[in-house]
Amino acid sequence: MKKILLLLVLLSLSPLALASTFTLNFEQYPEFTQIVGQYEAEDIVFGNAMQLVAPDYNYFDYPPHSGSGVLTDDPNDPLGFGFITPVTDVSGWYSDPYGVTAIAFGFYGNVLGTFTGAPVIGADSEFTLDPEGGIYDIVLIDSSQTPDFLTLDDLTYTETPEPGSLLLLGTGVLGLVGTMRRKLRR
Amino acid sequence: MICSNKAVARFLAVAAFALSASFAAQAQTKPLLVTHRIDDNDRVTLSGNTRPEANSKNDIGLADDDTQLDHMLLLLQRPPALEAQLEQFIDNLHNPKSASFHKWIGAAQFGATYGPAQSDINAVTAWLESQGLTVNLVYSNNMFIDFSGTAGQVAAAFHTEFHNYQVNGETYFANSRDPQIPVALAGVVKGVLYMHNFKPKALHQRIKQAHIDARSGAFQTEYTPGNNTLPIVPWDLQKIYNIAPLLSAGISGQGMKIVVVEDTNQWNCNPTNTVGPCSSTTSDWAVFRNILGLGRYTAGSFSEENPGPLTTNTCTKPSTGGGYPAGSGINGDDSEATIDAEWATAAAPSAAIINAACANPRGGFGGLTAIQNILNHPNADHVDVISMSYGESEELTGATLNAAFNSTFQQAVAAGIGIFVSSGDEDAASSDGGGSTCAGGFPGSGCAKDGITISGWMSSPYDVSVGGLDFADTYLGVNSTYWNAANNIFYGSAKSYIMEQPWNDSCAGGLLSTFLTGSPVAYGSSGFCNTPTGENFLLAVGGSGGPSACATGAVTVRGVDGGTCAGWAKPTYQSAYLGTMAGLKNDGVRDTPDVSLMAANGLWGHYYVLCYTDTTPTGVSSGGIPSCTAVPPSAWAGFGGTSISSPIMAAIQALVVQHKGSLQGNPNPRYYALANAEYGPNGSAACNSANGNGVSSSCIFYDVTLGDNLANCQAHSGGTKYNCYLPSGLIGVLSTDNNSFQPAYLTGTGWDFGSGIGSVNAYNLVMSY
Numbered sequence: 001m002k003k004i005l006l007l008l009v010l011l012s013l014s015p016l017a018l019a020s021t022f023t024l025n026f027e028q029y030p031e032f033t034q035i036v037g038q039y040e041a042e043d044i045v046f047g048n049a050m051q052l053v054a055p056d057y058n059y060f061d062y063p064p065h066s067g068s069g070v071l072t073d074d075p076n077d078p079l080g081f082g083f084i085t086p087v088t089d090v091s092g093w094y095s096d097p098y099g100v101t102a103i104a105f106g107f108y109g110n111v112l113g114t115f116t117g118a119p120v121i122g123a124d125s126e127f128t129l130d131p132e133g134g135i136y137d138i139v140l141i142d143s144s145q146t147p148d149f150l151t152l153d154d155l156t157y158t159e160t161p162e163p164g165s166l167l168l169l170g171t172g173v174l175g176l177v178g179t180m181r182r183k184l185r186r
Numbered sequence: 187m188i189c190s191n192k193a194v195a196r197f198l199a200v201a202a203f204a205l206s207a208s209f210a211a212q213a214q215t216k217p218l219l220v221t222h223r224i225d226d227n228d229r230v231t232l233s234g235n236t237r238p239e240a241n242s243k244n245d246i247g248l249a250d251d252d253t254q255l256d257h258m259l260l261l262l263q264r265p266p267a268l269e270a271q272l273e274q275f276i277d278n279l280h281n282p283k284s285a286s287f288h289k290w291i292g293a294a295q296f297g298a299t300y301g302p303a304q305s306d307i308n309a310v311t312a313w314l315e316s317q318g319l320t321v322n323l324v325y326s327n328n329m330f331i332d333f334s335g336t337a338g339q340v341a342a343a344f345h346t347e348f349h350n351y352q353v354n355g356e357t358y359f360a361n362s363r364d365p366q367i368p369v370a371l372a373g374v375v376k377g378v379l380y381m382h383n384f385k386p387k388a389l390h391q392r393i394k395q396a397h398i399d400a401r402s403g404a405f406q407t408e409y410t411p412g413n414n415t416l417p418i419v420p421w422d423l424q425k426i427y428n429i430a431p432l433l434s435a436g437i438s439g440q441g442m443k444i445v446v447v448e449d450t451n452q453w454n455c456n457p458t459n460t461v462g463p464c465s466s467t468t469s470d471w472a473v474f475r476n477i478l479g480l481g482r483y484t485a486g487s488f489s490e491e492n493p494g495p496l497t498t499n500t501c502t503k504p505s506t507g508g509g510y511p512a513g514s515g516i517n518g519d520d521s522e523a524t525i526d527a528e529w530a531t532a533a534a535p536s537a538a539i540i541n542a543a544c545a546n547p548r549g550g551f552g553g554l555t556a557i558q559n560i561l562n563h564p565n566a567d568h569v570d571v572i573s574m575s576y577g578e579s580e581e582l583t584g585a586t587l588n589a590a591f592n593s594t595f596q597q598a599v600a601a602g603i604g605i606f607v608s609s610g611d612e613d614a615a616s617s618d619g620g621g622s623t624c625a626g627g628f629p630g631s632g633c634a635k636d637g638i639t640i641s642g643w644m645s646s647p648y649d650v651s652v653g654g655l656d657f658a659d660t661y662l663g664v665n666s667t668y669w670n671a672a673n674n675i676f677y678g679s680a681k682s683y684i685m686e687q688p689w690n691d692s693c694a695g696g697l698l699s700t701f702l703t704g705s706p707v708a709y710g711s712s713g714f715c716n717t718p719t720g721e722n723f724l725l726a727v728g729g730s731g732g733p734s735a736c737a738t739g740a741v742t743v744r745g746v747d748g749g750t751c752a753g754w755a756k757p758t759y760q761s762a763y764l765g766t767m768a769g770l771k772n773d774g775v776r777d778t779p780d781v782s783l784m785a786a787n788g789l790w791g792h793y794y795v796l797c798y799t800d801t802t803p804t805g806v807s808s809g810g811i812p813s814c815t816a817v818p819p820s821a822w823a824g825f826g827g828t829s830i831s832s833p834i835m836a837a838i839q840a841l842v843v844q845h846k847g848s849l850q851g852n853p854n855p856r857y858y859a860l861a862n863a864e865y866g867p868n869g870s871a872a873c874n875s876a877n878g879n880g881v882s883s884s885c886i887f888y889d890v891t892l893g894d895n896l897a898n899c900q901a902h903s904g905g906t907k908y909n910c911y912l913p914s915g916l917i918g919v920l921s922t923d924n925n926s927f928q929p930a931y932l933t934g935t936g937w938d939f940g941s942g943i944g945s946v947n948a949y950n951l952v953m954s955y
Contacts, residue, residue: 032482055815056476057675072675075434097672121672148421148479148674 021089021158026069031056035071043084043159050074052151061121065093065153073150078141085159086134092155097121098143100150104129105137119143124153134160217265219302219373220309229345229366232375234585237382238744239353240360249348249359251338257322257500257547257555258340260310260331261590262302263376272300276600276648277758280855290602290849293326293562300600301328306374313371317343323498326562327597330590332500344378359383377586380550385449386576386583386643387619388522389608390827391787392809394691396722398701400660400791405702407722409788412820416657416669416791418784419819420478420532421678423834426657427783428683429533429948432841433483437952439537440485442840443567445560446526446833447553447574448543450504451490451515453524453800453810455541461503461515464488473814474528474797475535479676483535488527490541493559493567501544501559504552509803515543521809524798525825526575526833533837533948540569551576554590561597570843571604573836575829576643579616580736580753581745583642588737592754595648602849606836607644608828609653609779610730613692613897614920614930614939616641617745621726624900626916631724634899634920636745637908638732638930640778645734647757650839650853651778652832653942654689654729654785657792658876658892661687661697665791668879677795677819683947685878687893688933688940689786689826690728693720694896694919696932698789708898709911709919709927715898716915724917726897729785729828731931731939734776746908759855767862768869768936779942780854782890783834787826794830795819838948842955856955860886861936861943869935875944886950890941894932896920 022042029038031053035046054068064070073079086107094100094117102115113131129138135157142150264272278284291299301307307328311321319335337348344365351358360382367375396407401414409415424430432438455464455471464471464487471488475481492515494501503515510516523541530539542560544552553574560567580588595605610616617639621632644651659668662685670679687697696706699714707713714720734753742749753775764772771777786792797819800810809823839853850856864870864886873885876892897920899910911927912918922928931939 031476052675056481057479058673058677058818060818061673062675148676148678149672151675
């Protein structure tokens with residue numbers, strides 16, 4: 001019986017153990033590649049995203065945060081990305097002479113949080129989004145709403161457990177509590 | 187069904203016979219031009235074929251008789267009635283109501299139908315050979331014969347002499363008097379090319395030092411790279427002239443071939459200095475494309491060709507000169523070649539750009555040989571459009587070379603190929619080539635002294651003459667309305683179409699004068715050109731335009747319209763709209779330019795950037811910089827000139843051809859028809875360029891109504907004034923009348939000499955063509 005209970009506890013905690021943190025440095029693809037599903041292994045897909053590689057773009061005004069690769073909002077603004085597994089604690093580095101607004105959306109398209117970033121050119125600045133609830137989508141809007149004035153680098157996010165996993169976790173905890181209560185009654 | 191080889195052979199033989207019989211039948215109807223026995227002692231002079239510089243003042247003695255003259259060209263002429271038939275045929279090719287509409291013909295059919303009779307050609311080649319000359323090739327068009335010989339042989343054949351001449355510190359080689367031919371050949375021989383080595387002018391200008399600061403509006407005597415200038419990058423070009431929606435729609439030049447005609451190979455194109463694809467990813471062309479956002483159009487390509495016809499190679503690698511690597515085929519015109527290649531790809535980034543260059547024959551422009559070889563290649567080498575950025579005035583070019591370009595362009599448009607040529611960078615004073623030094627103590631200045639002249643390389647009715655404009659936002663003080671404060675990832679910052687004015691660096695320009703003095707009056711002792719500030723702008727530099735005046739005949743004064751000169755007749759596409767399209771001149775001659783695009787070199791802060799890393803032979807002062815990746819484009823080489831607007835317009839036309847799916851020939855008939863519909867007799871207020879970002883979104887052309895291409899002038903040596911209004915002071919302004927100010931020229935409603943039809947909305951042009 002004890003073995004079964006231990007297994008139940010381990011199973012219920014496994015989503016926490018599997019939660020991953022990813023950092024995309026955008027160094028993997030050739031310049032001018034449209035980035036869409038190339039990072040599916042990292043549970044993320046992109047829209048209006050194009051790979052740039054310094055020095056083959058205006059890296060003086062839009063320097064990479066690391067390495068030589070960045071993403072830009074092309075062919076249209078805004079640059080967007082969706083997560084296959086909900087995430088939390090999202091951050092990245094942007095350059096934009098007009099400033100950016102980053103909006104995080106939940107499962108139902110509901111706005112979970114917003115970040116407003118000041119204009120930055122010739123350097124980069126960090127944006128962070130860590131609202132309550134798992135983030136499913138983020139759009140990064142250039143304040144001029146014109147493509148080609150924004151770059152993004154070193155995007156970091158942490159996956160959160162899915163609802164099913166949370167249910168499993170809850171069941172496990174409840175089972176553990178029940179077992180403990182039975183032991184106490186004895 | 188089984189089809190035996192024998193049957194196929196029989197069919198092909200019959201077909202070939204039918205074709206040749208058809209050509210022969212056409213040829214048989216031609217009147218013969220050589221009708222008498224050739225008597226070498228009975229000669230006629232081919233007038234207008236001596237360079238004005240070939241005079242006793244410059245003469246430093248006879249040239250060596252043993253000097254080899256390779257690939258000279260004898261230009262033939264067709265009977266007048268056949269010439270008229272050809273002109274009508276070309277009109278029909280461009281008339282949608284004609285049964286011949288767009289039924290283009292290749293070189294062989296062109297030669298058989300519109301060349302002189304074969305017996306006439308045989309008579310000419312036999313005569314050349316009888317003079318000891320070697321006939322290398324009779325081109326398929328039957329209009330040009332390539333021949334070679336020594337200077338002594340050529341001089342004896344044409345009853346002239348070759349001398350060396352010292353002009354402005356340079357030594358030239360030229361015939362001392364007009365060539366002569368036997369009278370019996372006079373009907374079929376138009377002239378001889380090239381009997382001199384005076385080179386044409388590459389039509390670009392480096393950044394102008396004295397300028398108006400684009401942000402502050404202050405006058406500055408020196409240019410500082412990146413300091414408050416508004417350099418144009420491809421992203422800006424695509425935004426301003428509305429090319430971007432075409433690229434987004436997938437019309438970016440895929441499958442199109444754009445030839446830029448040069449007399450040099452490219453700098454830094456191919457490390458092995460061999461002709462072919464520009465394989466180096468670190469080449470200037472590739473770096474330009476990648477840094478400025480064109481690299482995403484992966485179908486785009488660039489190659490060098492030294493094109494030759496299939497039989498005899500009349501094209502050799504361009505001559506190396508001025509300290510360039512031996513055997514590289516690179517010479518001092520490589521900046522021009524770079525400009526053409528980089529800015530053609532800026533407008534049609536998926537097109538194949540071809541640098542077509544041949545060695546300059548001993549005296550001459552190898553680019554003409556390159557065009558000839560392309561056109562006379564079977565299928566014209568599948569070229570869609572050709573751009574040429576060289577020029578010289580009709581008066582200096584001479585009747586034979588003027589005719590040679592006209593004949594070449596006739597053949598091109600008959601084959602469906604569009605020809606684009608720079609209108610010139612000398613305002614309406616092409617003979618002065620930017621201006622002869624102004625008398626009265628103005629070192630480094632330039633004044634128009636030869637009167638109103640235009641380039642003979644673009645005045646043919648069979649090419650699109652592309653003029654030069656500038657943006658008027660600095661003059662109007664509205665920079666921030668039209669340019670973002672920051673550059674984007676491809677260094678672009680333009681917000682929209684920007685109002686335009688003719689590109690004009692001269693103090694005579696009314697806008698510059700008004701901006702700095704409050705008055706547009708530049709002539710007279712108190713006029714702007716006669717002030718200390720005005721002295722900084724003593725230049726006859728700006729977008730050229732004017733009437734054809736000396737395409738044929740000969741001048742009596744070097745570079746000056748007169749003598750027996752006459753212009754090309756007004757083409758149908760201009761004469762047809764007299765009275766229905768505002769601005770067209772009822773002057774009986776071909777008027778230029780046809781269309782114009784931005785071509786400024788920094789006077790108001792606008793110029794084109796160029797990735798050009800040639801610092802040979804005189805270091806960075808030659809225009810290049812060592813690296814395009816280490817510094818932003820604002821620190822790259824900067825240029826202006828109609829040599830940039832021409833390849834851009836050719837590339838836009840390539841987008842037209844791509845969208846239409848077939849060759850379009852001479853674009854002018856369609857351009858003028860569209861402009862006539864848009865402007866009408868009173869012009870179009872909605873399409874007036876002065877509206878700037880308020881211009882109607884449906885405009886195909888933008889009518890430039892602000893500014894002028896007036897040049898400052900002085901009297902010719904000897905004191906005679908030619909088209910110069912100079913009431914007092916040392917400097918006057920170009921005028922059609924010496925005694926009253928009749929400006930040459932202002933912009934106005936509809937067509938004008940300052941801008942032609944105007945500039946374009948590329949998307950609307952392509953969709954409406």
